Amino acid sequence: MILAENEMIGFVATTQPERAKAFYCEVLGLELVEDGWHAIVFTAAGRTLMVQKVREFVPLPFTTLGWRVADIGAAVAALAGRGVKFERYPELQQDDAGIWTTPDGKAKVCWFKDPDGNTLSLTQQPK
8 A cells, every 4th residue: 555655644633722832842742843824743753743723623522643652651640740631431440540451451541631622542552
């Protein structure tokens, strides 16, 4: 497939560009590349994230963007120390930090929101 060999770019939307820029840059630690008229562009591990500036936006009711991390406990603690609140879902058995372990016990996942209500996630999976 032609696209399988090309870098993917992630997109999320914001109606609050200054809050989004501060969140993705200062809280999540992504590198700011550009703050253009149409989008704020970041890089994370060599990948591009475009936070599109929009007038109106209704967040989707599911995860829109996520990161694979080596140590989810450490990542959650670091983000919580920067003010990130992790989501709780009654149908999932999550630990005190908000981390859910998949039924097969192989992966761990947690969720949080950006200033616009986009649901973001962290996932720890065996290699």
